[in-house]
């Protein structure tokens with residue numbers, strides 16, 4: 160059995176018998192005026208963060224969600240769109256599509272603004288999406304891509320890139336891990352399907368996105384996720400897994416490389432009112448400017464003693480350079 164078949168089997172089981180402990184998100188459930196998340200959707204929250212961010216969701220975006228789980232985030236996305244077929248949900252596991260379909264019916268009972276036909280469910284594979292080119296404003300996946308091995312991950316990201324409109328956004332949440340993992344863990348199909356042993360270091364994860372052509376990357380959050388300990392897993396050392404929330408934006412690739420925001424800021428504290436680096440960045444005195452890692456490097460190379468550049472906070476929420 161391939162690791163993809165093992166994954167399908169695991170999520171078929173998780174669709175038929177909801178498993179509250181399957182994935183562990185530390186996110187509180189979004190509470191918005193008039194939005195009620197049915198209990199069954201909360202029990203089937205198999206994500207590891209949130210991909211729902213109000214600032215991505217203005218002007219009734221056409222949305223795609225790959226790997227639907229119990230449907231919670233599709234309901235949350237629908238909240239911002241409220242149109243027939245406004246969110247396309249794709250999943251390869253028929254039982255998961257059926258479970259989410261049932262959950263949307265329950266959501267309809269609990270939310271007077273929601274109709275099941277706001278979500279169009281399609282059977283399909285992340286590596287071969289049943290979606291037209293350049294047709295989506297916001298595409299999302301939560302805790303699915305980390306399962307994929309390198310070649311499959313490349314295909315899945317390329318598919319998301321293909322279906323997004325220019326400047327469209329791919330929003331994601333996935334586990335990441337900065338420590339090496341041994342081959343036994345890496346090749347354990349069940350652990351991989353459980354989102355425990357496929358995770359990459361953040362830099363590799365980001366490179367997979369920029370290699371596909373995404374010109375802007377935002378790392379919006381970084382959180383503790385899980386531990387693989389020697390007593391319970393095939394490892395000699397404790398392995399710490401985090402999860403990140405990331406947006407990859409289909410902006411053209413800048414000639415000097417991608418803009419990657421990891422939560423750095425520059426603060427000018429010199430004698431003038433501002434500094435203009437003549438490359439499009441104006442630093443007003445004592446006002447932090449969010450900067451991408453490329454701009455951070457360029458400002459640092461000026462060698463000035465009146466510009467402070469912060470470390471990456473891995474919390475970026477918009478604005479700044481680029």
Ligand SMILES: C[S@@+](CC[C@H](N)C(=O)[O-])C[C@H]1O[C@@H](n2cnc3c(N)ncnc32)[C@H](O)[C@@H]1O
Nearest residue numbers: 170204205206226227228250251252284285301
């Ligand atoms: C870890 S769960 C995450 C579910 C949901 N995103 C959430 O946050 O609750 C992974 C989801 O991806 C689906 N899936 C697995 N392999 C897939 C594939 N190759 N293409 C599309 N969906 C897939 C599973 O059926 C399951 O719904």
